[in-house]
Amino acid sequence: MAERVKITVDGEEFESEAGTLIIRAAQDNGTYIPRFCWHERMNPVGMCRMCLVEIETPRGPMLVPSCTNTISDGMVVHTRTETVKSAQEAVLEFLLINHPLDCPVCDKGGECPLQDQTMSYGPGESRYVEIKRRYEKPVPISALVNLDRERCILCARCTRFADEICGDPLIEFADRGNATNVTTFPDLPFSSYFSGNTVQICPVGALTATPYRFRARPWDLKKANSVCQHCSTGDRISVHTSQNEVLRIEGVDSDATNHGWLSDKCRFGFEFIHAEDRLRVPKVKEADGGFRDASWAEALDLVASKLAAIKAEHGAGSIAALGGARGTNEDAYALSKFMRVAIGSNHLDCQMDDGLDPQFLAAVADRATINDLDAARTILVWGPDLKEEHPTLYLRVRRAAQELGATLIVVHPRTTGLHDRATHTLAYKPGSGPEILAALKAGDGALAAARQALDSGPVVALIGRTGYTESPRLAEAVAAFIRTLPDAKVLPLARRSNVYGALDMGVAPTLLPGRASISAIGCANLAAEWGEFPNVAGKDARGIVEAVAAGDVKALLLMGADPVRDMPSGADIGGAEFIVAFDQFLTDSSRLADVVLPADGFGEKSGTVTNVEGRVQKTNVVVPSPGQSRPDWSTLDDLGRRLGVELGLKSAEAITAEIAHVAPAYEGVNWELLEWDAPDGAVLPLDGIPQPLQYVPADVAGKPERAPLVLHYARTMYDDGVLMRHGKSVAPLAPGGFAALHPDDAAKLGVADAETVLVKTAV
Amino acid sequence: MKAHPSVITKRMSDHPTDSNTMDRYEATGGYVQAKKAMGMTRDELVELVKSSGLLGRGGAAFSAGMKWSFLAPARPSYLVINGDESEPGTFKDRQLLERDPHQMIEGIIIAAVANEVHDAFVYIRGEYPKPARRVQRAVDEAYAKGYLGKGIFGTDYDLEVTVHLGGGAYICGEETALINSLEGLRGEPRLKPPYFPAAKGLYMLPTIVNNVETVSNLPHILERGADEYKALGHDLDTGTFLFSLSGHVERPGNYELPHGITWRELIFDVGGGIPGGRELKCWIPGGASAPWFVPDEHLDLEITKDATGKALSMLGSGAVVVMDDTTCVVKAAERIVRFFSHESCGQCTPCREGTTWLEMVLRRIESGSGRTVDFDLLIEISDGISIGLDWPPKMTTICPLGPSAVSPIISITKYFKDEVLAHIEGGGCPMGVDHG
Amino acid sequence: MSYWSESTQQRAKEIIARYPKKRSAVMPLLYLAMAEDGHVTEEGMEEVGRWVGISPAQVQAVASFYTMYKRERTGRYLISCCTSISCMLLGGDDILHAVEDESGVPHGETDPDGLLSVEHVECIGACGGAPAVQVDYELIEGLTPEKARELVRWLRKARPDTVLSDEMQELFGSRTSFDWAISEGVGATGPYPAFEPYGTTGGDE
Numbered sequence A: 001m002a003e004r005v006k007i008t009v010d011g012e013e014f015e016s017e018a019g020t021l022i023i024r025a026a027q028d029n030g031t032y033i034p035r036f037c038w039h040e041r042m043n044p045v046g047m048c049r050m051c052l053v054e055i056e057t058p059r060g061p062m063l064v065p066s067c068t069n070t071i072s073d074g075m076v077v078h079t080r081t082e083t084v085k086s087a088q089e090a091v092l093e094f095l096l097i098n099h100p101l102d103c104p105v106c107d108k109g110g111e112c113p114l115q116d117q118t119m120s121y122g123p124g125e126s127r128y129v130e131i132k133r134r135y136e137k138p139v140p141i142s143a144l145v146n147l148d149r150e151r152c153i154l155c156a157r158c159t160r161f162a163d164e165i166c167g168d169p170l171i172e173f174a175d176r177g178n179a180t181n182v183t184t185f186p187d188l189p190f191s192s193y194f195s196g197n198t199v200q201i202c203p204v205g206a207l208t209a210t211p212y213r214f215r216a217r218p219w220d221l222k223k224a225n226s227v228c229q230h231c232s233t234g235d236r237i238s239v240h241t242s243q244n245e246v247l248r249i250e251g252v253d254s255d256a257t258n259h260g261w262l263s264d265k266c267r268f269g270f271e272f273i274h275a276e277d278r279l280r281v282p283k284v285k286e287a288d289g290g291f292r293d294a295s296w297a298e299a300l301d302l303v304a305s306k307l308a309a310i311k312a313e314h315g316a317g318s319i320a321a322l323g324g325a326r327g328t329n330e331d332a333y334a335l336s337k338f339m340r341v342a343i344g345s346n347h348l349d350c351q352m353d354d355g356l357d358p359q360f361l362a363a364v365a366d367r368a369t370i371n372d373l374d375a376a377r378t379i380l381v382w383g384p385d386l387k388e389e390h391p392t393l394y395l396r397v398r399r400a401a402q403e404l405g406a407t408l409i410v411v412h413p414r415t416t417g418l419h420d421r422a423t424h425t426l427a428y429k430p431g432s433g434p435e436i437l438a439a440l441k442a443g444d445g446a447l448a449a450a451r452q453a454l455d456s457g458p459v460v461a462l463i464g465r466t467g468y469t470e471s472p473r474l475a476e477a478v479a480a481f482i483r484t485l486p487d488a489k490v491l492p493l494a495r496r497s498n499v500y501g502a503l504d505m506g507v508a509p510t511l512l513p514g515r516a517s518i519s520a521i522g523c524a525n526l527a528a529e530w531g532e533f534p535n536v537a538g539k540d541a542r543g544i545v546e547a548v549a550a551g552d553v554k555a556l557l558l559m560g561a562d563p564v565r566d567m568p569s570g571a572d573i574g575g576a577e578f579i580v581a582f583d584q585f586l587t588d589s590s591r592l593a594d595v596v597l598p599a600d601g602f603g604e605k606s607g608t609v610t611n612v613e614g615r616v617q618k619t620n621v622v623v624p625s626p627g628q629s630r631p632d633w634s635t636l637d638d639l640g641r642r643l644g645v646e647l648g649l650k651s652a653e654a655i656t657a658e659i660a661h662v663a664p665a666y667e668g669v670n671w672e673l674l675e676w677d678a679p680d681g682a683v684l685p686l687d688g689i690p691q692p693l694q695y696v697p698a699d700v701a702g703k704p705e706r707a708p709l710v711l712h713y714a715r716t717m718y719d720d721g722v723l724m725r726h727g728k729s730v731a732p733l734a735p736g737g738f739a740a741l742h743p744d745d746a747a748k749l750g751v752a753d754a755e756t757v758l759v760k761t762a763v
Numbered sequence B: 001m002k003a004h005p006s007v008i009t010k011r012m013s014d015h016p017t018d019s020n021t022m023d024r025y026e027a028t029g030g031y032v033q034a035k036k037a038m039g040m041t042r043d044e045l046v047e048l049v050k051s052s053g054l055l056g057r058g059g060a061a062f063s064a065g066m067k068w069s070f071l072a073p074a075r076p077s078y079l080v081i082n083g084d085e086s087e088p089g090t091f092k093d094r095q096l097l098e099r100d101p102h103q104m105i106e107g108i109i110i111a112a113v114a115n116e117v118h119d120a121f122v123y124i125r126g127e128y129p130k131p132a133r134r135v136q137r138a139v140d141e142a143y144a145k146g147y148l149g150k151g152i153f154g155t156d157y158d159l160e161v162t163v164h165l166g167g168g169a170y171i172c173g174e175e176t177a178l179i180n181s182l183e184g185l186r187g188e189p190r191l192k193p194p195y196f197p198a199a200k201g202l203y204m205l206p207t208i209v210n211n212v213e214t215v216s217n218l219p220h221i222l223e224r225g226a227d228e229y230k231a232l233g234h235d236l237d238t239g240t241f242l243f244s245l246s247g248h249v250e251r252p253g254n255y256e257l258p259h260g261i262t263w264r265e266l267i268f269d270v271g272g273g274i275p276g277g278r279e280l281k282c283w284i285p286g287g288a289s290a291p292w293f294v295p296d297e298h299l300d301l302e303i304t305k306d307a308t309g310k311a312l313s314m315l316g317s318g319a320v321v322v323m324d325d326t327t328c329v330v331k332a333a334e335r336i337v338r339f340f341s342h343e344s345c346g347q348c349t350p351c352r353e354g355t356t357w358l359e360m361v362l363r364r365i366e367s368g369s370g371r372t373v374d375f376d377l378l379i380e381i382s383d384g385i386s387i388g389l390d391w392p393p394k395m396t397t398i399c400p401l402g403p404s405a406v407s408p409i410i411s412i413t414k415y416f417k418d419e420v421l422a423h424i425e426g427g428g429c430p431m432g433v434d435h436g
Numbered sequence C: 001m002s003y004w005s006e007s008t009q010q011r012a013k014e015i016i017a018r019y020p021k022k023r024s025a026v027m028p029l030l031y032l033a034m035a036e037d038g039h040v041t042e043e044g045m046e047e048v049g050r051w052v053g054i055s056p057a058q059v060q061a062v063a064s065f066y067t068m069y070k071r072e073r074t075g076r077y078l079i080s081c082c083t084s085i086s087c088m089l090l091g092g093d094d095i096l097h098a099v100e101d102e103s104g105v106p107h108g109e110t111d112p113d114g115l116l117s118v119e120h121v122e123c124i125g126a127c128g129g130a131p132a133v134q135v136d137y138e139l140i141e142g143l144t145p146e147k148a149r150e151l152v153r154w155l156r157k158a159r160p161d162t163v164l165s166d167e168m169q170e171l172f173g174s175r176t177s178f179d180w181a182i183s184e185g186v187g188a189t190g191p192y193p194a195f196e197p198y199g200t201t202g203g204d205e
């Protein structure tokens, strides 16, 4: 804990942490000092001069920016003296002389700090009669963002964000003095994955989002907080709706996760919610292969009877389920309970053969939190390109390396988004991961410095698969090595938004709710609630798909899962006797189903979700369900009843309570806690609650792959996933599939840049 | 006026045609003091320079020894010589760079040793290619002699000196802007606190920034000792001082003088008075940033840092710009304000917006479109940059550039109110000066 | 793969090696880029960015901050007329008008054949020799409007390969800020400062 000091602001004495900026300390104690350029999450620049205050010095009062000066013991600050007021009025007048004052047609009108502060601190009317600065307006600076330089007040928030926070310094100041303006380089747009943040932090309407332009006025918007569902970081968001339509998403500053930042996929990738072809009614496949609309009763009766028949004929083990990683914990819990209790099968998996061992992900011993990054002296990233798959986590790692001075080691076969901030980068040929791990362990030669850095803790290691053709065992072996270090923690990485929640709910062949191993039912409450169910490990996704092909699995439940498109090696599930899909859209997989049940998606159901570090947070309803769609837990409850099993799933909130009762690591979680006491959520288990499983990763790196060319298969942030395809703003950003070859290999194969190639692989 | 010895301009007066060469420099006692410094400790050197009373010659007149003593312990430390000289009226560093570059280099060696620096940069404004070439040649000569580079003077002390050309920006003379510029950033001043160069300067490491003239004095301080050096000057203003005299005087030029003479002596005796039998109207005592002086109040004032400050102006970089009675003060003010508006880095609001606004209003007044309210408006805009128009200014800005633009406004509204109002009421310049 | 000449690339390497951090070389390298292309082009900024490891937008941010990195086509001879206070007091504006008039090139522009660019500039540190002008940053002090016109005509006619300060001062100048004393045979080869480490000088000592 830093030292506390006493300061006096406008006559009121209070204590705050030494080294805090005056503006911050005053705010924490209830005195708001106006500001434009200062942003809590960026380095202060003291440029706008709006936050000037007077401090007392031995040589009399001194006018200083409160956003760049830190407090010290005994400091006396005045925020409302005549001098301060003159300064504030002057600054506002200066800012306004060149401002077009076009508030009525500005997207920011009504939520504009410049407008607000002019009301509170501004001069009456302008005395400026000269000609204002003129710029072409507005100019698109990326596919998603427009810039109006006449409105710009040159606070450098956007340029600092680009450089300091997201590492894409593509917008910058140009020229100087009165001609200073924000701009991109000609023909080099601000095509950052994070461009939308600049719109949110722009204190005027200079930067506006193309998808939101002229869509609404702020006072017509309803706002509700929730959690983003595009990746597993668990970004806090505020969803803005009008007339039952989501119009905008903004980041909420959560200390634990995203610090207010969002990727553009998260910010703009919500348009699918209102897509024309959302499923609105149940559909049943006809003999000709087409679908017809059906009533819920008919569809559910059909599903129940099919499942009952298959179970009767082939046993519970002939029924399997995939999915659950994109919904809420309550949906996942319902699936887990349905499969185990109503069906009696452990063949269920929320991962698509593209993740890691479920026990490793859910319950690794010495698991790190995201905030551990801030205290880390060394950070190892050996996993997917965070910029592509965990965008806001990527920002947190950048910050730790760039602003907080952590030594960053990045191990990856290709150049990743973090390479420019890394102290040590270890590149390796696809397939040779085990060798590079051995070399890093030994710390010989070129790897000595990186190895040495790992000995100076605290170390946080973010570990996952650099690509989906890489054995998941490599990641575990890396974790096993990390755990031999003196002061190190591990954050195992998986991509889908609520994969950790689904694993925690037992949607995995080897896990039961609450981070318990299937082989050791330790929770009496679970036994009491669930009764009898098989306690041997079931099949994982790959096993399930293979079993479908082999005819061993006859019936398949797909809950928000698209294995055909998502499994790295594809999924040939067409041969299943019966498939039921719970989905928002007809996908490559749900199209193969016999019955498709419309499911509520993001924003249409409340519940809880769990992020990469095991933090549970509350999501909320912001818009009504389309047509007759409903939450999956409710559908599953109905299905259970039709199969003669009362699952007792009454409401999302009741399910959360049941989870807390039966899932050991979730003890103590309830909505009241998440809505009031822990709005940023809580890392589980809560203090004093034991976690049944502490998974120790296995040190089996496997053998290196040797082949002239090894396929390394990875994802980009924008892809052709079903939700992306249904967002008109984000869909065009997907780069499409591409193969990246080493120039030497390309030369050997005689392949030129931008040529089309066919990639075939034995795997 | 008493006779005054020349010190830092002596070699160039005595040996005009080759004062820039290594041969001449060594033949006139050069590099002896640098060698001496090699055998002194940091503490000894800092103490010596402190007690010499040497004040920085870049404009702020801060004790050089004191500044050195603030150097934070982190290493490496850097030395940056400020040769960005761009304040209108100032041309003294240009002469030192062109005519006696070895004197500065010897000063650099002394300052480097005192501050445990192994990497020094000489930042010369881009518009000074000739001075830069002269310095570069002298640096090359010094490398060839082993006075710079690895193991200088046969010791194990390394010292690299790099000459860096600016790109055309007055603000880069401000030491933290200079550091940003040298880091390859825009030349925007940094915030003080926390970025005092001696603590967090170049690459956030301890850095000493000294003016060309400041370090050119160092060999003489070592040669003469603190007391003798002090005695060259006047009271607290020790040593000699280079005045750049320009404008309406008979004999403009750089003059090495002690402080303590009067303005009358400087303008009339040294500068030869006003040409063409015209009258002195006013003068700028310390570069374009300084509030002006007028004959009635200031002609017999002693030229010292203190006296000038008490009279609400400053000696700054020593640039004295003299204006005769044909000068239109509105136009003169416009020209100075235009300079600051043009040179504003643009990062802080009051300077970026305020200086340009002032320039526009002045231009309007000069061209005959002034309004009655404009007189007060000039003062009120100025008040937004420098609250209360105090001296030294109560700045709303990051650096003193913005408030510098206020100096001419204070001057013309205070001393020449009638002339300004005559412009407004008469619809243009009463002196018939064209406003081009 | 740089489009710069071998010798420019060699200079770039040497310059970068002088600085503790690469980025510090951005200003010198911008001069190299000007010398290669005649002015700072988009390609030039991209190239500088590659050398020092920053984005083209960051190079542009720096280049556009300073007045000497001309981002538009600039004449072989850049005539910069000082109109700051000391020069203005002694007729700097008249010099500017004479140059503009004689050349037919207004402030901030370049003649059609790319020979002359004209600009008025703020103080160039020649106040003691006011009014003053620079050609490719080589100085002439103590001009008169007539001499300024002669200078323009001479540049058009003589088209010197190397712009020499002493030669021009001799031909067109008069009073100087101080005794120049030491004559110099090195001068400029384009509208950027002539400085040996940047390979931009012509003539000899």
Ligand SMILES: Cc1cc2nc3c(=O)[nH]c(=O)nc-3n(C[C@H](O)[C@H](O)[C@H](O)COP(=O)(O)O)c2cc1C
Pocket (backbone or CB within 6 Å): B055, B056, B057, B058, B059, B060, B061, B062, B064, B082, B083, B084, B085, B086, B087, B170, B171, B172, B173, B174, B175, B176, B209, B210, B211, B212, B214, B215, B399, B400, B401
């Ligand atoms: C706007 C502004 C411009 C300045 N220009 C110069 C300059 O051209 N040369 C210079 O030596 N100092 C200049 N200074 C002063 C420097 O910031 C710094 O004080 C000086 O270089 C320190 O050297 P000294 O202590 O040896 O004087 C300027 C200051 C300001 C605020």
Ligand code: SF4
Pocket (backbone or CB within 6 Å): B171, B188, B189, B343, B344, B345, B346, B347, B348, B349, B351, B352, B397, B398, B399, B400, B401, B402, B403
């Ligand atoms: S006062 Fe002017 S020059 Fe100084 S930092 Fe502010 S804008 Fe830049």
Ligand code: FES
Pocket (backbone or CB within 6 Å): A034, A035, A036, A037, A038, A045, A046, A047, A048, A049, A050, A051, A052, A065, A066, A067, A068
């Ligand atoms: S908020 Fe402090 S100067 Fe802008």
